[in-house]
Amino acid sequence: MADYFPTVPKVTYEGPDSDNPLAFKHYNADEVVAGKTMSDHFRFGAAYWHVMRNGLGDPFGAGTALMPWDDGTESLDNALKRVPVFFEFLDKCAIDYYCFHDRDISPEGASWAETHSNLARVVEELEGEQKASGKKLLWGTACLFAHPRYAHGAGTSPNADVFAYAASQVKHAMDATHKLGGEGYTFWGGREGYASLLNTDMKRELDHLAALLHLAVDYKKKIGFTGQFYIEPKPREPSTHQYDSDAAACLNFLREYDLLDHFKLNIETNHAELAGHTMEHELEVAITAGALGSVDANRGDKLIGWDTDQFPTNIYDTTNIMLRILKMGGFTTGGLNFDAKRRRESHEPEDLFHAHIGGMDAFARGLKIAVRIQEDGRFDEFVTARYASFDSGVGAEIESGATDLEKLDAYALRITPPTLASGRQERLENLLNDYL
Numbered sequence: 187m188a189d190y191f192p193t194v195p196k197v198t199y200e201g202p203d204s205d206n207p208l209a210f211k212h213y214n215a216d217e218v219v220a221g222k223t224m225s226d227h228f229r230f231g232a233a234y235w236h237v238m239r240n241g242l243g244d245p246f247g248a249g250t251a252l253m254p255w256d257d258g259t260e261s262l263d264n265a266l267k268r269v270p271v272f273f274e275f276l277d278k279c280a281i282d283y284y285c286f287h288d289r290d291i292s293p294e295g296a297s298w299a300e301t302h303s304n305l306a307r308v309v310e311e312l313e314g315e316q317k318a319s320g321k322k323l324l325w326g327t328a329c330l331f332a333h334p335r336y337a338h339g340a341g342t343s344p345n346a347d348v349f350a351y352a353a354s355q356v357k358h359a360m361d362a363t364h365k366l367g368g369e370g371y372t373f374w375g376g377r378e379g380y381a382s383l384l385n386t387d388m389k390r391e392l393d394h395l396a397a398l399l400h401l402a403v404d405y406k407k408k409i410g411f412t413g414q415f416y417i418e419p420k421p422r423e424p425s426t427h428q429y430d431s432d433a434a435a436c437l438n439f440l441r442e443y444d445l446l447d448h449f450k451l452n453i454e455t456n457h458a459e460l461a462g463h464t465m466e467h468e469l470e471v472a473i474t475a476g477a478l479g480s481v482d483a484n485r486g487d488k489l490i491g492w493d494t495d496q497f498p499t500n501i502y503d504t505t506n507i508m509l510r511i512l513k514m515g516g517f518t519t520g521g522l523n524f525d526a527k528r529r530r531e532s533h534e535p536e537d538l539f540h541a542h543i544g545g546m547d548a549f550a551r552g553l554k555i556a557v558r559i560q561e562d563g564r565f566d567e568f569v570t571a572r573y574a575s576f577d578s579g580v581g582a583e584i585e586s587g588a589t590d591l592e593k594l595d596a597y598a599l600r601i602t603p604p605t606l607a608s609g610r611q612e613r614l615e616n617l618l619n620d621y622l
């Protein structure tokens with residue numbers, strides 16, 4: 187068997203005292219935490235686009251990534267050669283799931299028909315590797331943003347033939363995902379937005395985007411694909427404004443177009459930050475609507491205003507994320523997909539492992555801390571007590587709808603003016619630090 191990563195042995199758990207940089211210090215796949223193995227809690231996924239296709243270029247310079255297995259061409263042959271490399275990576279890094287865009291795994295052909303047949307051919311290869319390894323597809327997606335035809339959008343393009351191309355691409359990407367037993371399918375509207383309102387009919391664009399999603403829902407039923415559909419919010423970059431700008435905007439859009447029953451959200455840390463929110467906020471908004479599906483795990487950089495897609499290493503963040511995942515009762519179809527790339531300076535294949543190991547260990551620590559917080563119940567107790575005035579009397583009447591403005595007016599005239607209890611934010615922040 188070929189060995190594409192000769193400097194990396196199979197990564198195993200060695201515990202917190204190990205000084206082996208290519209071992210897990212905290213992620214122990216089979217260890218049971220709060221009733222479930224760690225691997226079941228996280229359902230870690232690797233992103234084909236970052237692991238296999240990210241050359242690590244930036245707006246000021248060429249790619250630096252060393253990929254000795256890749257001949258640098260956009261040929262089908264080269265695409266097929268990448269597949270076993272990726273599965274060796276998944277195996278050595280103990281990652282059970284993966285995600286892809288159609289164009290990460292297979293190139294455009296000379297004709298549109300050849301583009302589709304390229305995809306089908308690579309999918310056969312992926313299917314073989316999945317069967318041999320037991321690795322699974324977390325979700326697939328169509329890349330509706332990279333090709334110049336999508337410069338004005340895909341579902342929201344002002345050109346109906348471009349819409350038809352996008353629909354065709356979604357159909358084949360869904361077929362591919364279905365064939366590979368994908369547990370989900372994601373829509374990220376990379377160019378579904380606008381650069382200027384001067385040339386944009388927003389209403390028509392939103393109607394068209396909804397039409398594309400409805401067509402996908404219909405097709406899903408037709409082929410019997412039972413995976414979960416996700417929408418992935420992001421406010422901008424590449425567009426000035428993307429319609430799926432944050433969790434609340436996505437939910438509003440889905441509700442308005444009668445799509446809420448068919449979609450959940452795939453929340454990405456760096457996108458939350460670009461939207462001016464914390465990741466906790468975005469997760470909470472999605473959970474409150476019963477619509478948190480999956481997570482793209484990464485982080486941004488406070489000093490850089492774009493989607494830097496760095497690997498998650500901040501325990502404070504992973505704790506906060508795992509608190510919400512636990513609160514929702516864990517993932518069902520979703521998981522933690524590392525939508526993250528190495529820095530341009532980390533160009534050696536081995537760096538792929540350091541990056542993912544760090545992310546997996548950071549989440550393992552976050553999980554253990556979150557479980558302790560949940561089991562102690564001190565935050566829950568505080569929050570429950572904070573809203574206790576709604577458990578009986580006038581509060582219960584407000585919550586059950588058993589009151590009206592006149593009754594509340596009479597009540598307010600009768601009582602002594604309200605006194606407030608402290609929100610104790612600083613005490614609770616200190617308490618959170620006690621667990622870290």
Ligand code: XLS
Nearest residue numbers: 327374418454482493525
């Ligand atoms: C880009 C997005 C993208 C989606 C999948 O910023 O995160 O990678 O996850 O299209």
Ligand code: NI
Nearest residue numbers: 418454482525
């Ligand atoms: Ni993403």
Ligand code: NI
Nearest residue numbers: 454457493525
């Ligand atoms: Ni992103």
